[in-house]
Every structure is written in C-alpha cells, then in structure tokens.
Amino acid sequence: MQTNSVLLVDIGNTRIKYRLLNDDADNVTTVDDLSALITYIEAAPLTHLYIANVGKPAVEEALAQLCNEQQIIFCAVKTQSDAFGITNSYQNPQKMGVDRWLAILGAAKLTDKPFAVIDAGTAVTVDFVANGQHLGGWIAPGFHTMKKALLSNTTRVFENETVPEQLMAASDTEECVAMGCLAALQGVFWSAKRRLNNQFKENVIIFTGGDKKLLTSACDGDSLSAANLVIDGLARYAEKASFG
Ligand SMILES: Nc1ncnc2c1ncn2[C@@H]1O[C@H](COP(=O)(O)OP(=O)(O)OP(=O)(O)O)[C@@H](O)[C@H]1O
Ligand SMILES: CC(C)(CO)[C@@H](O)C(=O)NCCC(=O)O
Ligand SMILES: [K+]
Numbered sequence: 746m747q748t749n750s751v752l753l754v755d756i757g758n759t760r761i762k763y764r765l766l767n768d769d770a771d772n773v774t775t776v777d778d779l780s781a782l783i784t785y786i787e788a789a790p791l792t793h794l795y796i797a798n799v800g801k802p803a804v805e806e807a808l809a810q811l812c813n814e815q816q817i818i819f820c821a822v823k824t825q826s827d828a829f830g831i832t833n834s835y836q837n838p839q840k841m842g843v844d845r846w847l848a849i850l851g852a853a854k855l856t857d858k859p860f861a862v863i864d865a866g867t868a869v870t871v872d873f874v875a876n877g878q879h880l881g882g883w884i885a886p887g888f889h890t891m892k893k894a895l896l897s898n899t900t901r902v903f904e905n906e907t908v909p910e911q912l913m914a915a916s917d918t919e920e921c922v923a924m925g926c927l928a929a930l931q932g933v934f935w936s937a938k939r940r941l942n943n944q945f946k947e948n949v950i951i952f953t954g955g956d957k958k959l960l961t962s963a964c965d966g967d968s969l970s971a972a973n974l975v976i977d978g979l980a981r982y983a984e985k986a987s988f989g
Pocket of ligand 2: 758799840841842843845866868870884
C-alpha cells in the first residue's frame with residue numbers, strides 16, 4: 746500500500762481532523778462537518794481510510810458507505826485491551842473512547858518515561874501510563890464546553906471569543922469567564938503533574954488537542970506537545986497493517 750493513498754481521520758464530538766499517512770504529523774486539516782471531508786475523499790486517490798470515531802455512529806456509517814462506493818478499504822479502529830505493548834486498565838475497553846486509546850499509543854511513541862497524555866478538546870481527557878500499563882485517567886469538560894455550561898446555567902454571565910494566553914485575574918464578566926475556565930483547565934494539568942511527580946521521579950506530560958495552547962503557559966521543560974496524537978495513534982495501526 747502506498748502511504749499517500751492512506752487517509753487517517755479523527756472524528757471528534759465537534760470537529761473532524763484528517764491527514765494522509767505520509768504527511769508530516771503537524772500537517773492536519775480540521776473541518777467543521779462531514780460534507781467537507783466527503784468532498785476531499787471523492788477527489789483524492791485513496792486506497793485505505795482509517796477512522797477513529799467518538800461522535801455519532803451515523804457519520805461512520807456514511808463514510809463506510811462512501812468507501813464502499815469508491816472501493817476504498819474502510820478500517821474503523823476500536824479501543825483494545827492490549828496493543829503495541831500497552832495494556833488498558835479498563836475492565837470493559839469498549840467503553841473507553843478510541844480517541845483516548847489512540848492518543849495513548851501516539852504518546853507512547855514519544856517517550857519511555859511514565860507519562861500523562863492530556864487531550865484538550867470538547868472534553869479534556871487525561872490518561873496515565875507507566876511501563877506499558879495504563880493506570881487510569883480522567884474526563885473533564887473542555888474550555889469551550891465549560892463556558893457553554895456556565896452560560897446556560899446563569900442569567901448575567903456572558904462570554905466572548907477571548908482565548909487567554911496567560912492566567913490573570915480579570916475585572917470584567919467576559920474576561921472573568923475566560924480566565925476562570927483557563928484556571929480550571931490548568932488545574933487539570935497541575936493535578937496530573939502532581940500525581941505523576943508523587944509516583945515517578947522522572948515523568949513527562951504530553952499535550953494534544955485544539956486547546957493545547959491554553960496549557961503551554963502552565964507547562965515546563967518536562968512537557969511535550971503534538972498536533973494530533975489521535976491521528977498519530979491511527980498511523981501506528983495503518984503502518985502495522987502495511988509493513989507488519
Ligand atoms: N467552531 C468551534 N467549535 C468548537 N470549538 C472550537 C471551534 N473553533 C475553535 N474551537 C476551539 O477548539 C477547542 C476544541 O479543540 P479540538 O479542536 O481538539 O476539539 P473538537 O474538534 O472541538 O473536539 P473533539 O475532537 O474533542 O470533538 C474548543 O475548546 C475551542 O477553544
Ligand atoms: C471523553 C471523550 C468525549 C473525549 O473525546 C471520548 O473519549 C468519549 O466519548 N469517551 C467515552 C467514555 C470513556 O472514555 O470512558
Ligand atoms: K478530544
């Protein structure tokens with residue numbers, strides 16, 4: 746299989762991301778809806794499509810049908826209990842979002858140290874891994890999701906488009922909301938860092954997701970960042986299938 750004919754697709758709860766297997770890992774395209782992805786697939790000379798879907802099953806079904814029509818081999822990756830030297834802690838791995846599983850696999854390629862992978866998107870997920878063992882994780886609301894929840898449960902609280910670069914105390918409603926949600930997001934980072942530091946002398950935090958920039962002002966020298974670890978995890982499955 747030619748790596749420029751293999752498309753890797755991450756279907757989240759809000760948006761869709763994709764790149765070709767032989768593209769640079771940073772070269773990820775983000776689209777808001779399925780129609781944009783379909784247009785791309787129809788024009789590209791693809792042989793294989795790997796997807797990770799945590800969104801609606803209907804999206805996956807539509808893509809499977811399109812691939813069938815276009816004679817593209819369709820591979821929907823699912824969370825496993827054991828693969829690539831990583832053992833999942835979930836008793837029922839099917840319940841774990843495949844984006845978390847793939848982010849773990851993508852992150853594991855970047856370090857041999859115990860790590861926490863933080864994916865900051867619609868939800869913020871944290872997963873802890875040491876010596877090939879997943880130690881469990883957390884699911885929290887993402888930055889945008891927190892703001893939406895706050896606004897829908899209050900009358901006099903408003904937001905704006907501010908994406909703060911640094912955590913500060915604010916003196917205006919919209920700024921207070923942005924800073925408060927940033928503080929909550931950074932709290933997830935600090936809690937993960939403290940947990941790792943308590944257990945492992947050497948460790949690393951690895952960030953990914955659309956909101957990873959919100960975390961970079963909190964992080965230190967022991968942090969790594971990757972454009973889309975979910976897609977990097979998909980790449981491992983695609984590479985294994987083609988190169989064994
Ligand atoms: N149109 C948009 N809708 C939602 N979030 C957006 C939008 N544009 C930018 N964002 C930013 O992207 C963040 C989400 O990050 P990311 O792109 O990883 O996730 P997503 O595609 O929304 O989520 P997921 O992959 O978890 O479904 C939001 O918190 C927000 O700050
Ligand atoms: C937590 C999200 C929404 C993050 O995208 C996704 O991984 C998901 O739907 N997970 C299912 C629940 C779980 O992972 O335990
Ligand atoms: K996510």
